Amino acid sequence: DTGVSQDPRHKITKRGQNVTFRCDPISEHNRLYWYRQTLGQGPEFLTYFQNEAQLEKSRLLSDRFSAERPKGSFSTLEIQRTEQGDSAMYLCASSFRGPSTDTQYFGPGTRLTVL
Amino acid sequence: AQTVTQSQPEMSVQEAETVTLSCTYDTSENNYYLFWYKQPPSRQMILVIRQEAYKQQNATENRFSVNFQKAAKSFSLKISDSQLGDTAMYFCAFTSGNTPLVFGKGTRLSVIA
Numbered sequence: 001d002t003g004v005s006q007d008p009r010h011k012i013t014k015r016g017q018n019v020t021f022r023c024d025p026i027s028e029h030n031r032l033y034w035y036r037q038t039l040g041q042g043p044e045f046l047t048y049f050q051n052e053a054q055l056e057k058s059r060l061l062s063d064r065f066s067a068e069r070p071k072g073s074f075s076t077l078e079i080q081r082t083e084q085g086d087s088a089m090y091l092c093a094s095s096f097r098g099p100s101t102d103t104q105y106f107g108p109g110t111r112l113t114v115l
Numbered sequence: 116a117q118t119v120t121q122s123q124p125e126m127s128v129q130e131a132e133t134v135t136l137s138c139t140y141d142t143s144e145n146n147y148y149l150f151w152y153k154q155p156p157s158r159q160m161i162l163v164i165r166q167e168a169y170k171q172q173n174a175t176e177n178r179f180s181v182n183f184q185k186a187a188k189s190f191s192l193k194i195s196d197s198q199l200g201d202t203a204m205y206f207c208a209f210t211s212g213n214t215p216l217v218f219g220k221g222t223r224l225s226v227i228a
Contacts, residue, residue, distance in 0.1 A: 033215055042119075042206050042218030043160070056215065091160065093216075102148060102212045106160035 002026075004107035006092050012113045013082055020078045021110045025094030032075050033104060034067055035091040036060065043091050049075060050097065082114045117142045119209050121219035128197045129227050135182075136192045136222045138207030144168075147211045149183065149190045154221075155203040163205070166190065197226045 005024045013019050025032045031050050035043035046065070047057045051072035061067075064082075069075040079086055089111050093104040118141045128134035140149070151163040166174045166183050174181050178198075182191045194201055204223050208216040 035216075040221075042208075042221050043216070045215040045217075048215055058215075093160075097212075102210060103150070103162065103165055104210075104216060105162065106152075108159045 004092055004094050004105055006090075006107040006110050008110055009108060010111050010113075012115065014115050015082060015084060017082055018078065018080045019082060019112065020076055021090055021092075021112075022074060022076050023092030023094075023107060024074045025092070026105060029094035029096050029105075030072070031095045031097050031102070031104075032069055033093040033095070034075070034077050035093065037089040037091055037109070038087075046077070046090075079112075082112075084114045087112055087114045117144075117209050117211070117214070117217045119207050119217050119219040121207055121222050123222045124220070125223045125225070127225040127227055128194075130197055130199060132197055133193060133195045134197055134224065136194075136205050136207075136224065138190045138192070138219060140188050140190065140207070140209050140217075142188070142209065142211070144211045147209060149181075150208045150210075150216070151179070151181070151190075151192045152206045152208060152218075153201075153203045154206065155200075158203075160206070164192065194224075199226050199228060202226045 007022045033048040034046040037043040049069040064080045067077045089109045091109045092107045095104045147168045149166045164176045178195045204221045207219040
């Protein structure tokens with residue numbers, strides 16, 4: 001069990017560019033979550049998947065954001081036409097949703113800086 | 116909507132001493148899960164401890180324990196024998212199991228030698 005991994009760890013981009021982040025969950029975890037964390041704040045929910053189905057999206061997820069989890073394995077989060085306000089840490093977490101458990105384990109995050 | 120409140124933005128403790136971090140939450144659910152996560156500076160979010168609301172016994176993990184008061188909707192974290200490596204942001208979080216985690220704003224803990 002290698003834990004949740006995210007790639008890249010850091011991304012610097014210019015305003016207006018598109019960026020894509022990848023998350024590989026813990027194997028056999030059926031749920032995968034994306035959160036955004038700004039400096040000095042707790043993570044805020046963006047979206048989550050159970051297997052390949054995207055079950056919920058936050059109001060924070062504007063139409064410039066899209067996420068996929070093909071085949072219920074890794075997930076990608078894409079931000080189109082980035083804005084300076086998108087600068088944040090993007091965290092991925094995974095869990096195994098069972099009858100009495102749903103503990104989320106986090107990856108190291110991708111820090112996005114939009115210039 | 117569920118909310119989580121951490122009223123202590125910053126705390127400090129002497130090495131080897133005990134410190135308690137506070138957390139209150141608001142929910143109409145009866146079954147749910149509560150967590151404390153630790154986020155060291157520039158490092159990964161790590162699970163410290165979890166509590167199922169249906170369990171009356173307070174969770175304990177080595178030097179970390181919780182005081183779960185369901186009626187008061189309170190979920191405090193006690194760290195005993197504080198170590199320098201405990202220096203981090205600590206986040207309290209809630210989920211009903213069918214909802215994503217809702218986090219508090221965090222408490223920055225500094226352990227002083």
